[in-house]
Amino acid sequence: MRVLVSGGAGYVGSFTVRSLLSAGHEVLVVDDLSTGRREAVSGVPLELGDIRDELRLESVFANFRPHAVMHFAGLKSSEESMTEIGRYMDVNVRGLTTVLECSRRHGVRLFVFSSSCSVYGTPGCVPVTEDVSAAPESPYGESKSMGEHLVQWYGRLANIRFANLRYFNAAGAAADGSHGAYVPASVREIFPMVIRACLGMVDGIRILGSDFPTSDGTAVRDYIHVEDLAKAHLRVLEGLDDSDVSGSYNVGCGTGVSVQEVVQTVRMVSGRRPPVSFGARRPGDPAGLWADTTRIKEAFGWEPVHDLAAIAETAWRWHRDNPSTLGPDSSSLSGR
Ligand SMILES: NC(=O)c1ccc[n+]([C@@H]2O[C@H](COP(=O)([O-])OP(=O)(O)OC[C@H]3O[C@@H](n4cnc5c(N)ncnc54)[C@H](O)[C@@H]3O)[C@@H](O)[C@H]2O)c1
Numbered sequence: 354m355r356v357l358v359s360g361g362a363g364y365v366g367s368f369t370v371r372s373l374l375s376a377g378h379e380v381l382v383v384d385d386l387s388t389g390r391r392e393a394v395s396g397v398p399l400e401l402g403d404i405r406d407e408l409r410l411e412s413v414f415a416n417f418r419p420h421a422v423m424h425f426a427g428l429k430s431s432e433e434s435m436t437e438i439g440r441y442m443d444v445n446v447r448g449l450t451t452v453l454e455c456s457r458r459h460g461v462r463l464f465v466f467s468s469s470c471s472v473y474g475t476p477g478c479v480p481v482t483e484d485v486s487a488a489p490e491s492p493y494g495e496s497k498s499m500g501e502h503l504v505q506w507y508g509r510l511a512n513i514r515f516a517n518l519r520y521f522n523a524a525g526a527a528a529d530g531s532h533g534a535y536v537p538a539s540v541r542e543i544f545p546m547v548i549r550a551c552l553g554m555v556d557g558i559r560i561l562g563s564d565f566p567t568s569d570g571t572a573v574r575d576y577i578h579v580e581d582l583a584k585a586h587l588r589v590l591e592g593l594d595d596s597d598v599s600g601s602y603n604v605g606c607g608t609g610v611s612v613q614e615v616v617q618t619v620r621m622v623s624g625r626r627p628p629v630s631f632g633a634r635r636p637g638d639p640a641g642l643w644a645d646t647t648r649i650k651e652a653f654g655w656e657p658v659h660d661l662a663a664i665a666e667t668a669w670r671w672h673r674d675n676p677s678t679l680g681p682d683s684s685s686l687s688g689r
């Protein structure tokens with residue numbers, strides 16, 4: 354199948370591109386490299402451009418004639434979106450609309466959208482199922498919820514089979530050490546932040562919130578290995594091609610892991626013990642958020658195979674062996 358991958362030079366996109374290529378699909382990446390890296394997709398055809406540039410995108414679709422589109426391109430920080438509402442809506446909603454319009458005009462049959470567990474906000478119960486109503490608590494989460502609605506409308510009216518994949522927290526690197534995340538210092542993601550401390554790039558680890566109603570008082574989240582996530586995309590694409598199981602799907606491990614457990618696991622695999630301190634919770638941080646993954650298992654037969662130790666071990670090796678993939682930072686951990 355010919356698959357156009359927007360944002361394919363980013364973290365999740367580039368792992369998915371590898372999965373698609375190894376399954377024999379033909380791939381074209383469209384990316385403006387604002388956060389993505391050319392080297393993440395070296396040897397893969399790349400159109401350097403902004404998804405909001407409709408004229409440009411139109412000619413890319415006309416030339417490549419994709420059967421399917423995977424849409425990863427977007428901005429992804431809930432925190433940043435609180436002060437940059439316009440930019441988040443512009444890239445995540447207008448950008449998606451442009452990609453969907455081109456998809457409709459060029460007869461794309463399958464569409465896979467990178468949504469997020471942030472559409473749930475703070476759900477009343479966990480594990481959260483897809484039937485729980487969206488209640489985003491940031492412009493980022495709102496942009497993903499709006500994106501899902503757009504995808505559904507195009508799906509229905511333009512006869513495109515679709516999947517809105519609600520990722521939980523992607524982490525980890527390739528098991529063979531060949532590929533991993535490039536994490537700018539400004540990005541506050543838990544594994545890179547703990548690893549920075551283990552490498553001595555920052556003084557220690559600061560955990561925000563130690564009084565949540567969880568087993569150890571720290572926030573609980575669902576971490577999914579990026580290679581499992583990439584495989585999920587492949588399964589979903591091929592499953593949608595076989596039958597119309599369009600809908601929204603959680604993609605997580607289905608298990609809750611606390612911030613303390615992440616810290617302990619990275620300390621264990623790295624053999625380093627940076628000091629840990631605690632600060633106050635951030636407003637709006639849910640105590641626990643993890644996925645019920647029954648729906649994606651039933652529809653596509655997909656299940657994750659990597660556990661927390663594998664995530665920590667592969668991420669640690671990648672950043673230790675490629676320290677330039679991390680920058681200096683002194684931020685604190687809260688589970689996001
Ligand atoms: N990483 C996660 O844990 C996670 C969780 C939930 C949802 N998501 C969503 O998955 C998608 C991919 O996430 P990621 O972690 O790979 O992020 P990423 O920042 O590594 O990748 C995003 C890619 O999109 C490209 N891009 C951004 N704006 C663009 C534009 N206007 N035109 C063209 N390309 C553009 C970037 O250069 C980058 O290559 C995002 O939409 C994100 O919101 C990610």
